Amino acid sequence: MNVVYETTSTATGGGRDGRVTTDQGLELDLAVPKEMGGSGGATNPEQLFASGFAACFHSALQLVARTTKTDLGESAVNATVGIGKQGQGFGLTVALEVSASQVDKAALEDLAAKAHEVCPYSNATRGNIDVTVSVA
Numbered sequence: 480m481n482v483v484y485e486t487t488s489t490a491t492g493g494g495r496d497g498r499v500t501t502d503q504g505l506e507l508d509l510a511v512p513k514e515m516g517g518s519g520g521a522t523n524p525e526q527l528f529a530s531g532f533a534a535c536f537h538s539a540l541q542l543v544a545r546t547t548k549t550d551l552g553e554s555a556v557n558a559t560v561g562i563g564k565q566g567q568g569f570g571l572t573v574a575l576e577v578s579a580s581q582v583d584k585a586a587l588e589d590l591a592a593k594a595h596e597v598c599p600y601s602n603a604t605r606g607n608i609d610v611t612v613s614v615a
Contacts, residue, residue, distance in 0.1 A: 495523060515562075525560045528571070532600045533558035536575055539598035543590050544579075551590075552581030571608045578615040587614045 487502045495511045496518075509524070511517020537556040544551045554577070561572040577591045591612050595601045604610050 499527075525562050525571070529558040529560040529573075532560070532573060532575070535600045536577075536594060536598045539594040539601070540577060540579075540590060542597065543593045547590070547593075549586070549590060550581045551579040554579040573604065573608060573610040575610065575612045576615055577612065584614055 488499050488505075489501075490497055490499050490509075492498050492509075495509055497509050498507065499509060500506045507527075508521045510519055510521035512523055512525075513519035533556045536558065537554065540554065540556065541551065543549075544554075556578075557576040559574040559576075561574075562569055563572075564570075575591075575595075577587060577594075579587050579590075582590065591614055595610075595612050601610065
């Protein structure tokens with residue numbers, strides 16, 4: 480693969496109760512969610528993963544729409560990430576929900592399926608975690 484961009488993020492402190500910083504200046508405090516026995520009130524890795532997946536998948540959807548000359552109108556991708564016990568460790572699930580104001584359901588399902596093939600997050604998770612894609 481010909482890498483065209485790289486970024487670095489560093490986690491310090493107590494892991495899920497620590498801090499992350501990126502080489503581009505993003506700095507976030509982290510906290511374990513209340514549902515997992517933590518204090519909550521700050522960002523957690525699942526929120527960061529959901530945000531990244533939603534943004535990346537939305538970009539892939541827009542790319543596919545452009546290549547097929549489809550006007551999406553107002554569009555959005557919601558990503559819901561779940562975490563839970565899996566065997567001796569933990570596992571993740573992802574549910575992606577795609578919406579677009581100018582495309583009927585069947586056409587949007589087709590575009591979402593094509594986006595799922597080109598999205599780097601989809602390709603990285605395929606076969607590793609349960610990812611579902613639906614349209615609203």
